[in-house]
Amino acid sequence: MTEVRTRFAPSPTGFQHMGGFRTAFFAWLLAKHHGGKFLLRIEDTDRERTVPGAIRFIIEELGWFGIQIDEGPSRAELRALGEDWDGAPDVGGPCGPYVQSHRLPRYKEVAEQLIATGFAYRCDCTPEMLERERLEQMARKESPGYSGYCRTRNVSADAKHIVRFKIPQRRSVTFHDAIRGRVHWETVPLRDTVLLKSDGFPTYHLAAMVDDHDMKITHVLRGIEWLSSAPIHLLLYEALGWEPPVFAHLPVVNGPDGKKLSKRTGAAKSSELREKGFLPEAVLNYVSLIGWAPGQGSDQEVFTRDELIAQFSLNGMNEASGVFDPVKLEWMNGLYIRKLELSDFIKRAEPFLKAANLELPAELFAAIAPHVQERVKMLTEIAPMVDFLAERPLERQMDAMFQKGMDAAKAREVLTRSIAALEVLEDFSVAGIDQVLRGVATELGLKAGPAFVVLRIAVTGKTVTPPLFESFAVLGKDRVLSRLRETLNLIPGSN
């Protein structure tokens, strides 16, 4: 059995959104499922649209997701593109180069072969001529497309020209898509398409087919927008006498608005997800669920990376387009956060605390960490939940203190008694604090809830915090007491 080889072949024209990375995930999962190889190829054949930094973005995000590239651009190739950076991986591989702009001679060679065998021809029609032709066709309500004027003109190789593929008309094409099954065209609805541009660069059609063949790609996973041009690709393989790979056209992922994912769609950019505190493994898991399910009646939707690899199959792919639901992603991220080892959680939280300008002594954060771990969905939610531990003045939501029958006098009473009771408490532990504070509430004939709102705001400033006794214990007796005393002066009618 031949080795399964898949590839992710983005063009570096900007950042990739999650739809693009999902394609990469599936290709990677398929390869790994079969113990095969996953390659990265850069399709930089459009010189106008290539944007600096795009390749770095792709490689770094793939790395963040923990996707190992088995074959791809070497460090030298990256450097030649001006895309070198500290820590850039040096991947390489036996089928390089993996950057299309470095493979120009090969495309030219194949184009010449196609011309020699009569499957392609040179064309020197100017853009102006083509434009006029198109206008005339539209005026006649014909579908626009190249007429084939140069098909038989034997344009000289010396003249400035492009190379077109001679698309046979009146040809039916049938192929089996790994996801959709049989797709059939009665007649090929396409005109002679360009293979080589006048600047010597190939178009996608030529470059991708040549590379997929040369790189021994066995399964091509790509967006469904390519389905319409699949006949060109099949015909090209036929003309070249090559065995085509298995094609799988993936359904698209739309934003919650039902429209295509774009820069505007929130949470569509992986780097943004990272900054918001999503875990790569959660994102990978969630995104894999858009358009794929294990099937076999299985209800499983939380998968480790290895489970995903073990269970992934193109048979489980759905034909219909899906929607990226940021709310469900958040839920899943919360799930993954809760599953983290405490030490891992603390480690991952660190950069987010720093970003929020909150530097806490390690032991202090470690002590409160278990209690915040089970109540955040994103790492960015940690800082606001623990910032009451910082050595800085507290801003208290005093208004929220006086609700449901709580008035200034009662609040003062709660504070005074708590201060008195805590002052003499030797064992400032969760259990000790628990006993004392409940005692205070009982003495005052108050329920725990209302009484604790006062204490919570007094010590943390907020109405929503980690559990009260735990927060007190972590903060420490002295700071708790001073905050309680401070609050006494803030209650209306004091003095």
Added chain:
RNA sequence: GGCCCCAUCGUCUAGCGGUCUAGGACGCUGGCCUCUCACGCCGGAAACAUGGGUUCGAGUCCCAUUGGGGUCACCA
């Protein structure tokens, strides 16, 4: 417009002719737990786009309609 793809709860999906009075998950919602918020647990509302076939029997097969989407570049 031609061609192609798609169609189960709001969303992601299970379902591959009978076991579907359609299952799960997110979200929503009622309750329990409870010091707030979460977590957890129990319950609820919520879908087979429409019309024809085929069949003893259709969410499942076929066709049409409708509705989405894609594509028809010297962009990928």
